[in-house]
Amino acid sequence: MPLDLFSVGDPIADTKAPRDVPIGERWSTRRFRARLVNPANRRKLTVIVVGTGLAGGSAAATLGEAGYKVKNFWFHDSPRRAHSVAAQGGINAAKNYRNDGDSVHRLFYDTVKGGDFRSREDNVHRLAEVSVSIIDQCVAQGVPFAREYGGLLDNRSFGGAQVSRTFYARGQTGQQLLYGAYQALERQMAAGTVEQFARHEMLDLVIVDGRARGIVARDLITGEVSTHFADAVVLATGGYSNVFYLSTNAKGSNATAIWRAHKRGAYFANPCYTQIHPTCIPVKGDYQSKLTLMSESLRNDGRVWVPKERGDTRDPREIPESERDYYLERIYPAFGNLVPRDIASRQAKNVCDEGRGVGPGGLGVYLDFGDAMQRLGRPAIEAKYGNLFDMYAQITGEDPYETPMRIYPAVHYTMGGLWVDYDLQSTIPGMFVIGEANFSDHGANRLGASALMQGLADGYFVLPNTINDYLADGPFEKVDDSHPAAVEALQAVQGRVQKLLSINGNRTPASFHRELGRLMWDLCGMERSDEGLRKALDRIPEIRHEFWTNLKVSGDQDTINPTLEHAGRVADFIELAELMCVDALHRNESCGGHFRAESQTPEGEALRDDENYAYVAAWEWTPEGAPPVLHREALEYEYVHLAQRSYK
Amino acid sequence: MTATAEGTTFASGTASDPAMAKHDMTLTLRIWRQKGPRDKGRMVTYQVEDISPDMSFLEMLDVLNEKLILAGDDPVVFDHDCREGICGSCGLMINGTAHGRGTSGGPTTTCQLHMRKFKDGDTIDIEPWRATAFPVIKDLSVDRSALDRIIQSGGYISAPTGTAPEAHSILVPKKDSDAAFDAATCIGCGACVAACPNASSMLFTAAKVSHLGLVPQGQPERNDRVVNMVAQQDREGFGGCTNIGECSAACPKGISMENISRLNHDLLGALRAGARPKS
Amino acid sequence: MAKTNSVAKKAVVAVTGIIMILYLIAHMIGNLKVFAGRESFNGYSEWIRTIGEPAVPAQTTLTIIRIVLLTVVIAHFWAVISLWRQAKRARPNGYVTKKAVAQSYASRTMRWGGVIVGLFIIYHILDLTMGVANPEGPDGTPYDRLVAGFSNPFITAVYVLALVLLGMHLRHGIWSATQTLGQSNKRREKTVNLFALVFSVVLIGGFLIVPFSVLFGLVG
DSSP: TTTTEEOOOOOOOOOOTTTTHHHHHHHHHHHHHHHOOHHHHTTTTTEEEOOSHHHHHHHHHHHHHTTEEEEOOOOSSSSSGGGGGGOOOOOOOOOOOOOOOOHHHHHHHOOOOHTOOOOHHHHHHHHHHHHHHHHHHHTTOOOOBBBOOSSSOOBBOOOOSSSSEEOOOOTHHHHHHHHHHHHHHHHHHHTTTTETTEEEEEEEEEEEEEEEEEEEEEEEEOOOOEEEEEEEEOOOOOOGGGGSSSSSOOOOOHHHHHHHEEEEEEHOOOOOOOOEEEEEOOOOOOOOOOOOOOOGGGGTEEEEEESSHHHOSSOOOGGGGGGEOOHHHHOTTTTTGGHHHHHHHHHHHHHHHOOOOOSGOOOOOOOOHHHHHHHHHHHHHHHHHHHHHHHHHHSSSTTTTOOOEEOOOOOOOOOOEEEOOTSBOOOOOEEEGGGGGGGGTTSSSOOOHHHHHHHHHHIIHHHHHHHHHHHTTOOOOOOOTHHHHHHHHHHHHHHHHHHHHOOOSSBOOOHHHHHHHHHHHHSSSSSBBBHHHHHHHHHHHHHHHHHHHHOOOOOOSOOOHHHHHHHHHHHHHHHHHHHHHHHHOOOOOTTTTBBBBBBBBBBBBBOOOOHHHHHHEEEEEOTTTTOOOOEEEOOOOOOOOOOOOOOO | OOOOOOOOOTTTTOSSGGGGGGEEEEEEEEEESSTTTOEEEEEEEEEEEEETTTBHHHHHHHHHHHHHHHHTOOOOOOOOOOSSOOOOOOOEETTTTETTTHHSSSOHHHHHOOOOGSTTTTEEEEOOOOOOOEEETTTTEEOOHHHHHHHTTSSOOOOOOOOOOGGEEEEEHHHHHHHHHHHHTTOOOOHHHHHOOOOOHHHHHHHHHHHHHSSSGGSSSOOOOOHHHHHHHHTTTTTTOOOOOOOHHTTTOOOTTTHHHHHHHHHHHHHHTTTOOOO | OOSOHHHHEEEEEEEHHHHHHHHHHHHHHHHHHGGHHHHHHHHHHOOOHHHTTTTTTTTHHHHHOOOOOOOHHHHHHHHHHHHHHHHHHOOOOOOSOOOSSSSOOOHHHHHHHHHHHHHHHHHHHIIIISSSSTTOOOSSOOOOOOOOHHHHHHHHHHHHHHHHHHHHHHHHHHHHHHHHOOOOOOOHHHHHHHHHHHHHHHHHHHHHHHHHHTTTTSSO
């Protein structure tokens, strides 16, 4: 590896999981060993929570219920807008209600294997243990999960799992779970335990004497930049898929909070692990602002194909069966159209690269329900997928009952994130990271219906049981606006805002964002190569330079100014993109969502290199343009044995 | 967007495929511009060209804003986020109907309204939600925190983390669970208030009262919930319901009027049972 | 109860509305006595004034009915005006462009229609009850006043217009009351709406048959 791209620092390790007891006892042991905070002392301790999604909302509500003074920040108008709301499929839990052989151990096993052996066993096992309590909690809140006629909860098999462990609320599970957390949060706001800071964006972290003690936030309505202090800071700000510009994330989803924390010393782990979802509605034009996901469940009955010949632009209905290539069924006879997300996505890319893609720009493949319509009849298809078909028709203007859908992969989730230990504490003492914003549980690939599980596990059950061990040392010495660290952070943010407004060049933030996204999608997307990543690493600094010299932001600082907000986020995405490419380049193996062209089997499948890469890559930011420092956390597999995935 | 080696210079807007370059509408937009809560505000006319029928309504506004930014003008402020019809952020009055319901032909959010519903040469009026309880922040963006305060006043089930019994100890008939779900799909966008001739938030409140009142877990707080939520919506300055049905017609999630009847039923029952709102 | 409770006010509107509807039914049926001839009609008018005699003084029952009705009308108007003002405060500045999607003509005309019907009732009392606004004057019998009034096409036109407005008011009012009192649901919605329509048509038809019969010389 070229040393100019990064340097190697000391290894890092999680020291919090009690490895001296068997894995099944580690979580209860940790809870027992963690110090507690006397209820009377809790109200003297302040915790800042940034974000109100499944992780942030549930954490803020739970910490408020416990009696801590919580300050909750979010950039939307209401906590209910957080992008968790858009999750469709469901939430896994090892309840074994179907008596089909599920157990905590099986969920643990499936998640480690599904993550392609790049996650930490301790964290995953805890996730599987806690999963059962999540369902209990949500039901008690009144979340209207799907039920059977007997009144019991319904379960389905999801994402190719062999057991039915997924709980769901029609196609809106994320929405319903989020509203459960949101209602609990609003209840605490009414009770006065949680103070609300709506339409506030975190722009920096304040560190005093080595501890995270506050944040700098900008009020998005008045433009006022101010500092807020606490005894601990929790980041629950989601993932960074929008580095690709086009993704299934919401327009506002961004990496600014975690990136600023990274620049203040928090290690960033596995940034190159991104998940690409195979069933999204394809791009239509340059004006496209986001991509829409359609539930993976469509692949249960739809058959994926492209024409055998390149450049075949006939109406799909006129292409005879013999001239169609049902490539997933051809390559993977055992799993067919139900292969995991990463494989389905990459094969779609391959056939499009061969020039056999369909639709505008040749970037799409057919998802055909013709057979299913004949076999089951239109009413059955309507009952099962009606809402998805309607959504497709509304967006594309095509009737999927008449003509095959067109789908294409899109970036959907980022497994990477800030490094945390078993307590979910980052490398900055007092800063905790939960939900998609951390890296902890999914390894190199996330299983379907596991994101909701992780967000709520972290927020309801894990963080509230680990943060007390840190807070037991508090309350810490009082800090206010006049502290040099606070003054420095505040001025840095103000200076940056002024800088963005003063460049007065010729390109909008969106134009830089689109360019960066296109570059990342092409060179650090579904398939990465040494050559492509190096090219990206040449190009990104040029984009960054042009950004800081040719950006145009109109409007003022002291009012609501979405262009200014966007500019700040794009600036951070550009820096993050560079680290993603360095990480992707250094990891010269294929694993999960990270596919390196140089590391594949003769059949073109992902080839892991456990000997050299069975570790978490935790990156340390180095100021003054020095390359980032790599800290390796070795991954050991005591309970799930390393094996190559196969879906043939 | 294939991984071509050269494919790295992409400023805004050159499409290689002719099908992608098919931009064929010119529209006149009359947009409400208002600098802040104290500004009077007025309609301002803009022209947008090369609008593709495949664009969403918000993508059409993006095109306008990019032009405004480059010209050094203030772009039009509007709330939006997920752009897939579920977060409830977006909400515009389009040609006099909430979310453009009069144009869409079916329930929709503004982000899911597509330009193919309009014709070349159309004039489109765009206004913010208007209600005392939704003060304008700027242009088309309004403050809907009143809806959150209605939830704060009782729109929850008190179930602190960790206290929950085993999920299967509570059986919920499928019929009730499905009806609760239908009510719970409300995304809190505020279209019901915007469309209501009385600027009433009744459909929003009723959806939450119904959701929680239909499941067994919601019973202990049922009476207090409804009296407090109704009292809060009155305090916020919303109008009263006169059962006209504009709300339900505008609702992107199709929340039905029967939820309002259910709220009324619960409220009158609760008052008879002696429940009184917290002051 | 909270100082303002919009739903409770709506319930007042609904309950008072229902009482007035019950009265209207009786009124309409009573009117049909006109087809039994002058004596019968005047006798009916007299009977109303003497119910319960001699146990109670003359006009007792009628006075009670009048007091109840007056209270009900005042309560109906008070609640409605209070809600109207609340709605005004809830959106002081309207839209530049606003179009209705679901609103029916009946629901849109509830307020002004209600006011017009209210004014009509005053006129109606002056005309047929007190007779001061009647061509026949206060001295004629009820039957004479009726015939004298409705022989005038202009007066009949006023009645027709007001009654049609009342019909629309009832059509939306009945549906709205069902909804307000929490008795509506998706299953019943159609039935309630159909009932409201049929009921309004029959009731108003029953009222209208009298002036038209006079106008076309079938009565008198």
